[in-house]
Amino acid sequence: MTEERKHTISLLVDNESGVLSRVAGLFSGRGFNIESLCVAETLDPEFSRITLVTRGNERIIEQINKQLNKLINVVKVTDLTETEFAEREMALVKVRAKEEHRAEILRIVDIFRCKVVDVSPAYYTVEVTGSDEKIAAILGLLKQIGIKEIARTGAIALAREAKK
Amino acid sequence: MEVLKEEGVDTIFGFPGGVIIDINDELDKTDIRYVLVRHEQAAVHAADGYARAKGKVGVCLVTSGPGATNTVTGIASAYMDSIPVVVFTGQVPTALIGNDAFQEVDIVGITRPCTKHNYLVKDPEKLAETVREAFHLARSGRPGPVLVDLPKDVSQSKINFKMPPPPKIKSYCPHTEPHKQQLERAIKLILKAKKPVIFAGGGVILSGAYKELTKFAKKLNIPVTASLMGLGGFPGTDRLWLGMIGMHGTYRANMSTGACDLLLGIGVRFDDRVTGKIDTFAQNAKIIHIDIDPTSIQKNVPITIPIVGDCKIALKKLNKLIEKVDLQESLKSRPNWLKQIEEWKSTTPLAYEQKDVIKPQFVVEKLYELTKGKAIITTEVGQNQMWAAQYYHFDQPNHFITSGGLGCMGFGFPAAIGAQLACPKKTVIDIAGDGSIQMNIQELIVAVSNKLPVKVAILNNRYLGMVRQWQQLFYGKRYAATDIEAAPDFVKVAEAYGAVGLRATRPEEVEETIKKALATPKTVIMDFVVEREECVYPMVPAGKAITEMLLA
Numbered sequence: 001m002t003e004e005r006k007h008t009i010s011l012l013v014d015n016e017s018g019v020l021s022r023v024a025g026l027f028s029g030r031g032f033n034i035e036s037l038c039v040a041e042t043l044d045p046e047f048s049r050i051t052l053v054t055r056g057n058e059r060i061i062e063q064i065n066k067q068l069n070k071l072i073n074v075v076k077v078t079d080l081t082e083t084e085f086a087e088r089e090m091a092l093v094k095v096r097a098k099e100e101h102r103a104e105i106l107r108i109v110d111i112f113r114c115k116v117v118d119v120s121p122a123y124y125t126v127e128v129t130g131s132d133e134k135i136a137a138i139l140g141l142l143k144q145i146g147i148k149e150i151a152r153t154g155a156i157a158l159a160r161e162a163k164k
Numbered sequence: 165m166e167v168l169k170e171e172g173v174d175t176i177f178g179f180p181g182g183v184i185i186d187i188n189d190e191l192d193k194t195d196i197r198y199v200l201v202r203h204e205q206a207a208v209h210a211a212d213g214y215a216r217a218k219g220k221v222g223v224c225l226v227t228s229g230p231g232a233t234n235t236v237t238g239i240a241s242a243y244m245d246s247i248p249v250v251v252f253t254g255q256v257p258t259a260l261i262g263n264d265a266f267q268e269v270d271i272v273g274i275t276r277p278c279t280k281h282n283y284l285v286k287d288p289e290k291l292a293e294t295v296r297e298a299f300h301l302a303r304s305g306r307p308g309p310v311l312v313d314l315p316k317d318v319s320q321s322k323i324n325f326k327m328p329p330p331p332k333i334k335s336y337c338p339h340t341e342p343h344k345q346q347l348e349r350a351i352k353l354i355l356k357a358k359k360p361v362i363f364a365g366g367g368v369i370l371s372g373a374y375k376e377l378t379k380f381a382k383k384l385n386i387p388v389t390a391s392l393m394g395l396g397g398f399p400g401t402d403r404l405w406l407g408m409i410g411m412h413g414t415y416r417a418n419m420s421t422g423a424c425d426l427l428l429g430i431g432v433r434f435d436d437r438v439t440g441k442i443d444t445f446a447q448n449a450k451i452i453h454i455d456i457d458p459t460s461i462q463k464n465v466p467i468t469i470p471i472v473g474d475c476k477i478a479l480k481k482l483n484k485l486i487e488k489v490d491l492q493e494s495l496k497s498r499p500n501w502l503k504q505i506e507e508w509k510s511t512t513p514l515a516y517e518q519k520d521v522i523k524p525q526f527v528v529e530k531l532y533e534l535t536k537g538k539a540i541i542t543t544e545v546g547q548n549q550m551w552a553a554q555y556y557h558f559d560q561p562n563h564f565i566t567s568g569g570l571g572c573m574g575f576g577f578p579a580a581i582g583a584q585l586a587c588p589k590k591t592v593i594d595i596a597g598d599g600s601i602q603m604n605i606q607e608l609i610v611a612v613s614n615k616l617p618v619k620v621a622i623l624n625n626r627y628l629g630m631v632r633q634w635q636q637l638f639y640g641k642r643y644a645a646t647d648i649e650a651a652p653d654f655v656k657v658a659e660a661y662g663a664v665g666l667r668a669t670r671p672e673e674v675e676e677t678i679k680k681a682l683a684t685p686k687t688v689i690m691d692f693v694v695e696r697e698e699c700v701y702p703m704v705p706a707g708k709a710i711t712e713m714l715l716a
Contacts, residue, residue, distance in 0.1 A: 008354055018273075018276070018284075019270065020278055021273070021276065026277075029277045058240065059462065062229040062462060063459065063462075063463060066458045066459040067459050069458070070457070070458075070459055072280075072281040072301065072333065072335060072336050074335055075334060076335075102594055164614070
């Protein structure tokens with residue numbers, strides 16, 4: 001039995017109602033786990049792209065890929081983990097912005113190349129994009145200052161094109 | 165309607181309702197035979213039995229809400245056994261969907277995990293195309309049930325009809341052609357094997373690979389076992405036949421699977437009832453696995469050579485590959501292997517002792533004898549199913565119809581109705597238990613009113629026998645919830661419905677009862693009052709290796 005690994009899987013699916021439920025139902029029905037999942041229309045409005053992150057040993061990942069392929073509305077399954085790929089997540093973080101912390105927050109925003117997207121007397125809302133490690137790191141720092149709430153997307157990813 | 169005719173539909177099983185009045189009205193104007201069942205679950209089982217006996221797609225038509233939910237068990241059974249069925253359900257008008265309207269239910273949502281695919285048709289212009297897709301999906305690749313939900317306004321609307329072309333679905337192209345190199349690798353391994361076993365499953369029946377399999381096994385002199393679903397895929401009276409494998413498999417089938425050095429799985433999915441304790445299954449063997457569904461391969465057991473493809477095509481090609489090969493060397497080791505198997509067979513055959521009380525196995529053996537093994541047998545689920553599988557020897561495919569994967573009580577009788585409609589000239593017998601026959605007994609009126617000479621053989625032990633067997637063996641004989649001594653008089657039930665009821669209480673009456681039933685061109689119930697606490701043996705206890713059988 002091989003070790004459990006995180007896999008990022010990209011699906012091209014028919015853009016119609018019920019497809020997401022088929023994908024999600026497959027995972028819950030067969031006891032696979034989903035760590036995150038993102039869906040949006042592609043350039044061609046007939047299709048959507050689902051990026052999902054899951055975890056499992058080789059045998060389970062093989063089953064997940066095959067089962068996804070078996071769904072009639074799934075056009076293409078790519079397990080990006082087997083290739084070079086770019087992956088991003090985004091989080092919006094509402095941080096308590098007391099007078100004495102504001103400079104510190106902006107410094108962190110600068111270091112992590114984030115953006116402040118909303119400012120109010122008591123809170124700054126920070127937008128951070130990157131890998132989940134980067135997001136975890138900034139959350140660790142901001143937590144010490146005080147986070148009111150956060151919203152996170154799951155990962156989205158695309159395979160890298162050949163360099164030559 | 166035009167599409168249904170184009171798809172070759174001649175029989176539809178259904179029950180009417182408010183939102184499908186229009187469809188029934190139109191259907192009535194065609195020559196498609198409409199069989200009015202008395203419960204929607206039975207409609208799907210009947211379509212399932214029809215599909216299996218005829219090798220065609222079975223079709224049902226039911227109404228929305230409760231009509232639709234009643235089909236779920238039937239659909240799930242067809243899904244587990246990969247049977248091509250198309251189920252049309254009525255739905256409330258599109259404008260009302262989501263409003264909790266009268267008899268509204270999200271049947272597409274409910275059946276998503278137990279259909280191969282399903283559709284809600286919202287646009288009448290897309291109806292014809294969708295129906296064609298549904299039939300295409302149901303019958304191609306690994307077959308399965310497809311549900312089409314039809315809102316009332318869609319089925320009421322009038323459009324300019326044009327027959328859509330055969331469907332092409334971008335994201336669906338079953339892989340039927342096996343990989344050439346994989347086949348060559350497989351042959352090498354097979355020729356090297358000293359103790360090979362072929363393990364056939366439902367895929368052999370579904371792909372129609374009976375002849376190819378028989379030819380292959382005989383040419384290479386390889387013994388053959390089968391799962392419950394594979395019975396009839398290889399002649400059950402052949403000297404190479406091992407009997408069924410698994411929890412209630414024969415001693416020799418299970419022992420030879422344990423001892424073999426190569427297992428060739430064809431159209432199987434290595435279900436837990438077959439493998440027993442998974443890490444001990446065929447532990448001395450390399451495994452070659454041929455199946456059309458890639459998800460079946462490597463799902464439960466590690467495979468040495470996976471071959472994705474249609475069983476029939478794969479076997480044809482394998483047969484071709486061995487044509488040119490000198491088999492002498494490869495066949496040298498075979499007599500020893502077959503001798504070992506013969507020994508297992510003679511020391512530990514399937515056995516029972518017929519004394520004063522009728523043994524259920526005896527009834528099945530007599531049925532086999534008196535029908536000369538030529539009847540189509542359907543079964544309910546439990547002990548009756550296992551005894552049918554063990555003691556009726558199937559020489560032909562499509563003659564054993566049972567709810568294998570789902571194990572659905574109440575399956576056998578409606579399936580027998582479907583099979584009889586598919587094959588009017590055949591003798592069709594439902595081997596039943598007194599428990600499961602009560603789950604769809606209302607269908608008696610359907611058999612009688614359609615003048616179907618279906619025979620039902622109830623192995624009546626006044627227990628829910630299989631569960632009682634587990635209680636006897638593993639729960640200190642505490643028969644909680646399994647004693648069903650309180651039962652109807654099945655002879656009177658038959659008569660009340662206008663069928664013929666016969667009863668046998670002593671062993672010497674069995675033959676006479678069966679003869680009488682077979683000579684009666686009507687629906688007949690035979691009530692065999694059998695030994696109450698008879699068990700199905702061999703039995704592999706849950707969690708044990710299949711070589712660790714309880715024998716008595």
